[in-house]
Amino acid sequence: MINFARQNKLLSFAVIFVALQVLLALFAPVLGLQDPYAQIMVQRLKGPNVANWLGTDQLGRDILSRIIYGYRTSLLTCVTAVVLSLLAGGTLGMLAAYYRGWFDRIVMRLMDVLFAFPILLLAIAVIAVLGPSIWGAAIAIAIVYTPIFARLLRGPALVICESEYVTGAKAIGAGDMRIIFLHLLPNLASVVLVQTSLLLSAAILVEASLSFLGLGAQPPTPSLGLMLSEGRNFLLLAPWPAIFAGFAILFLSFGFNLLGDALRDTLDPRLRKES
Template identity: 70%
Template structure:
C-alpha cells in the first residue's frame, strides 16, 4: 500500500507543531505571564506553582516566561542564520553549476575549505573573531551552513542546467541571471524546502550549544542554551530550568526534523510509491 495516504496526516501534524512553536515565539511579548528579566526573590529555585507554572530560577525569574522568550531568541537566531546561508550558499551553488569551468572549481574548493572544519569548531572560530552575542552567533551558523547549501544545489542544478527549457532560454537570448533565478531556481524549490527545514533543526542545536558554552546569547537575555547552562549549576537544588529548557530544545529540533523528513517523503517522486 502506498505511503501517500499516511503522509498528508503526518505532514499536517508536523507543520502544525512547527507553526505552533513559531506562533509562540512571535507572540512571546504578549503571552508570557511575566517579564523574563523580572526577579521574585521569594520564589528563588521553587518548583511549579500557581504563581509560576514552571517554577523559578536561581534569581527568582519566571521559567515559563524565560522559556517562551528563549524560544523566540533561539528560533530567531537560527532562522536568520539559515536564511543567510541559503541566499549565499544557494547562489554560489547555482552559479557554479551554470558557469562550470574555473568558476565551479574556485567556488567549490572554497566550500571544501569550510567543510574541512568541524561544525562547532568553525562556529567557535568565527565567534572568537567577532565576539560573543546573538549577532555573531547567527553569522557563525550562517558560515557553517553556507557550503552545505552550495553543495546541495550544485548537484541537481547541473542536471537542470542541461535541460531543454534552459537551452531554449539561452537560444532566445535570456540573460544569465534570468536563466539562473527564473528558470533554474524554481525547479529546485522542493530540494531547498526540505533541506532548509532539516538544517534549521540542526541550527537550533548549534545555537543552543554555543549559548550553553557562553558564546551565544549573553545573560541576562533568555535563550534555551543559556537556560540549560544556568540550570546545571543548581541541578540538585532545582532541576526545573535544565529539564524544561532541555525538553524545549528537544521538541523544537524534533518538530523541524520531522517536518523535513515528511516533506522529503512527500515531494520526492522516488519515495511516493514505496511501501
C-alpha cells in the same frame, strides 16, 4: 485541503507542531506571561506551582516565560543564519553549476575548505572574531552552513542546466541571471524547502550549544542554551530549570526535523511511488 491532510498525516502533524511553537514565540508579549527579566529573590528555585507553572530559576525568574522568550531568541538566530546561508551557498552553488569551468572549481574548493572544519569549532572560531552575541552566533552558523547549501544545490542544478528548456532559453537570448533565477531556482524549490527545515533543526542545536558555552545570547537575554548552562549548577537542588530548558530545545529541534522528513517524503516522487 482536508483530503490532503488525511493523506499526509505526518506532514500535517509536523506543520501544526512547528506552527504552535512559532506562534508561541511570536505572540509571547501578548500572552500575559510574567516578565522574563523580573528577579524576585524570595521566590528563587521554587518548584512548579500555581503562580509559576514551571517553577523559577536561581534568580527568581519565571521559567515558563523565559522558555517562551527563549524560543524567540533561538528562532531569530537560527532563521537568520539559515536564510543567510541559503542566499550565499545557494547562489554560489547555482552559479558554479551554470558557469562551470574555473569558477566551479574555485567555488567548490573553497566550500571543501569550510567542510574540513568541524561545525562547532568553525562556529567558535568565527565568534572569536565577531564577539559573543545573538548576531555573532547567527553569522557563525550561516558561514558553517553555506557549503552545505552550495554543494546540495549544485548537483541538481548541473542536471537542470543540461535540460532542453534551459538550452532553448539560451538560444532565444535570455540573460544568465534570468535563466538562473527563473528557470533553475524554481525547479530546486523542493530541495530548498526540505534542506532548510532540516538545517533549522540542526541550527537550533548549534545555537543552543554556543549559548551553553557562553558564546551566543548574553545574560540577561532569555536563551534556551543559556538556561541549560545556568541550570546545570543546581541539578541536585532544583533540576527543573535545566530539565524544562532541555525539553524545550528537544521539542523545537524535533519539530523542524520532523517537518523536513515529512516534506521530503511528500515532495520526493520516488518515495511517493513506493508508498
